[in-house]
Amino acid sequence: MNSSSPHRLQSQHSGAADGRRKLTLLLVALPLVAWVLYAALGGRVASIVFVKYGEKLLAKGDGKFTDPGLFVRGILEDATVILTASCLLLLAYRAASAVAERRLQAPALWVVKGWSIFVCVNVLVAVAAHTALFWCLLYTGRDDIENFTQWHIKEALMDEASAPSLAVLLGNSQTHVQIDPKILNERLTGKIWTTELHFPGSSIYDTMLALERVRSSRLRYVIAYVSEIPFYGDSDDYRMILYFGLRDLPPYVNLGPGRPFFDRYVIGGLLGDIFPVYQIWEPLMARLRGGNVQKKQQARYDASLESSLEERARRIAKDYEGADSSFQKRAFEILAQKCRERDCRLVICAGQCNPILERAMNPSIRRDMMDFLHEQAARDPNIILLVDSQMPRQVEADYDNDLTHVNGAARARFSKYIAEVLEKTIQTNTSGLTAYPDPR
Amino acid sequence: MTHAEIHQKLTPIFRDVFDDPAIEIKDTMTAKDVPGWDSLTYVNLIVAVEKAFAVSFTTKEVKSLVNVGALIELLAKRTA
């Protein structure tokens, strides 16, 4: 028998243990070094990048940020955060699997290890999803429809703006096509920085959920373009999967009936909240695969529409007839309440659609909506309600063969108008007056 | 009939049903040992056996036969 073999085994063993200890040390040291480097050199690197690539970065940012130096510094900080989280989670995983190995045998051991990996990955994603860098990495380009990714990039970057107060544009695609944040930001430089955070197809409830995900404490204005669609339209609740979370559950229960109580959208939202991997799945796959599912779906939807606007309008109008809007109205009240609590004004443009659609619609629907909005505005001075008679009138030609989305010229006109409204609001806010009393 | 007699009488039936003149039957023989023994030929075999021995089996009896030995046992009981 070879007498040296147990000895050798032992030394191998201690060699492996040595390796493990070194790795642990590395995992602790790496984040520390990264933070020291960031603190010492972050500013310098940012200014170098600013000098060299500032112009290019600004162009690429497409109005999402104003200060490339600050942006680069933020990205460097994000990278350090993600690195730190990765190292700590790797340490946590090693600790967990060491405990599991002492107590369990395969296959139970594998199951527990599998879960530890899954949990760590989810925690990492949860941490990373708070950074702009993470979403920038998922972004595939302006040609794709990546609402969720873009939403997060913009949301993460908005706090970098130097303006004293921030505004967001919330709502559905109508908000997006009506108001151009670039025009607002040009007109209101140094006063208000506006970020556009719409999500196509949003109902009022979705808008309320989205507002909750906006983290900035400097938010002072929430601007939404609201026509009948988010109140009466029968959209699917896809956005709930993205924005609904555990904290929304109690208010949702109190909100009462109006939508299927515990359906796949609620479950999807909760799953996404508990397991962030679920939420980033689609953007991640789009990033890895290159193709974009949402784009294809949009194309399929567009192809399925009637070619005649009149016909389309009649169908939509018929759907609105007798639709129950009580759920969305209660959601609006919560939206207004959330704005009050955050000390920000809620600017509601009680907007138009293509006159073709307006004509097809039963006038009592618009009356019902306007009555509700007036009532809300009368009760809550925080709401700035802009109605038809104040806003620029939009005619059929402004819509270019679409029932709800205006063209570029109308967008510019409307954006200028909103900029004026905001300007006046700032002026009167300081004197304690409301620039836009309820016109009724 | 004795087991040996039954054995002797069964052999040509097996050879005919499974179309193989070389088959030698054994008590431990099962479907796996005979090429071509499947659900179709199995019932053909039972039908031929029933005819040759002038007996009639129930489905339950046929189901319970695990090998050729069991068949011989059953036939011995019936023809006794």
Next chain:
Amino acid sequence: MSFLSFEFALFVGLALLIFYLAPPRSRPCLLLVFSYVFYLSWSPVHALLLAAVSGGVYLAGLSIAKCGSEKGKFARMTLGVAMLLVLLFAFKSAVWFSRMFHADPAMSIIVPLGLSYYVFKMVGYLMDVYWETLPAQNNFVTLALYGAFFPQIVSGPVQRAGDFFGQIGKLQNPDPGEFAAGLRRILFGLFKKIVIADYLAAPVASVHADPSRFSSLELLFGAYCFAIELYADFSGITDIAIGIGQLFGIKGPENFDLPYYSPNIQMFWRRWHMSLTSWLTDYLFTPLRMSLRTLGSAGLYLAVVLNFIAIGLWHGLTWVFFFFGLLNGIYMVVSVMTLKQRNRFFQARPALAQIRAITGPLITFHLMVFAMIFFRSETLSSAFKYVGSMVPGWGNRSVTFGRFDQALLGVAFRPLMLCFIAFFASEAVTWAARRQICVDWFFTMPVFFRRALYCALAATVLLFFKDSLTFIYARF
């Protein structure tokens, strides 16, 4: 929840965690709870039905075993089986009627998930108890779990009661090797389902939507694609089902054994959906054949045709499935009638026999490709339209018979070729694994290579998971 969804993966993961951390004695009960949680996610009402059926069969089994007289046993078995079959037939015919009379879709009846599977399992159990090939199950949890076992309830395989009960003991002490094999099996199944079947689904759907728009060649291509799609889809799902079962320590029966290389129709049906066809052989065909045996050859042929019509109608009470069954019954009768003569003919001519080894499987495959056109069609008339359009020069169509329009079919050359290569590779792997070829070599390879291979497969599956929204929009 559907098998191919994040929710289901999470469900299986949680179930595994609870299962392996719980005391071994409680595992059968836990597995029963998981199975019902899974079933409840489809339909709470139908879960009640499943529970009621399990309770009824449990009592029926015990009462058959306890009964002293042969006649009493028979009566009890017949009553139990008849009730189960009436239940199955009632639901399937209700669907048929509601479709016939175009009832309001909101009111239309849905067949409970997995009804055909669990009814067949339970019928087999009662007959086994009656035939005394299996003692009646005293443990209600075991029997209820047999009926509701979640990996098998959606699309099989149909496991025999004896096989299942025999493995319950393994729950206490699961084998790591089996667990690892289960994981490999799931990955392999996902690959077949997502990379092969789901890609071919697009051209198949387009040719069947309106056959008159397509050329003969395109229709022929569509027919081949469907044969591969159906096989990859069904065998893939079965692999996933067997694999998940293995994670919990229960191995289901095999369902496919390279059916497309069968030398004749008889062999095909012994290697395609094996768990169902062998079930039907034991519990339908053999009893039927036994009772029709006085009719001689006619009895045999009648039993064969009835058996195949039953296979067809098992998929649903529609004329297409009836015709599919009938067609296969006819194939089978012709094959049975001529097999002896064919064998003699080729025995005398060894040179031709070598050719037969190649042509046999080819002919069998094409007979099935043809039969599957009916299987896929919505109605019998559209199936005949499809077949008619495949014949060049039939009817007055402006499409040339040799046209191959990739855009119209919804395919592209490169991914299509990759898909076919993937299919043949997966078949080669199945072949090698079943016949233990290269298996040892594979498992003596360095761990690193195997892990890299698994990761590559998993990545391919994820990247090919086209309709990433299905995991959201799948029926809950």
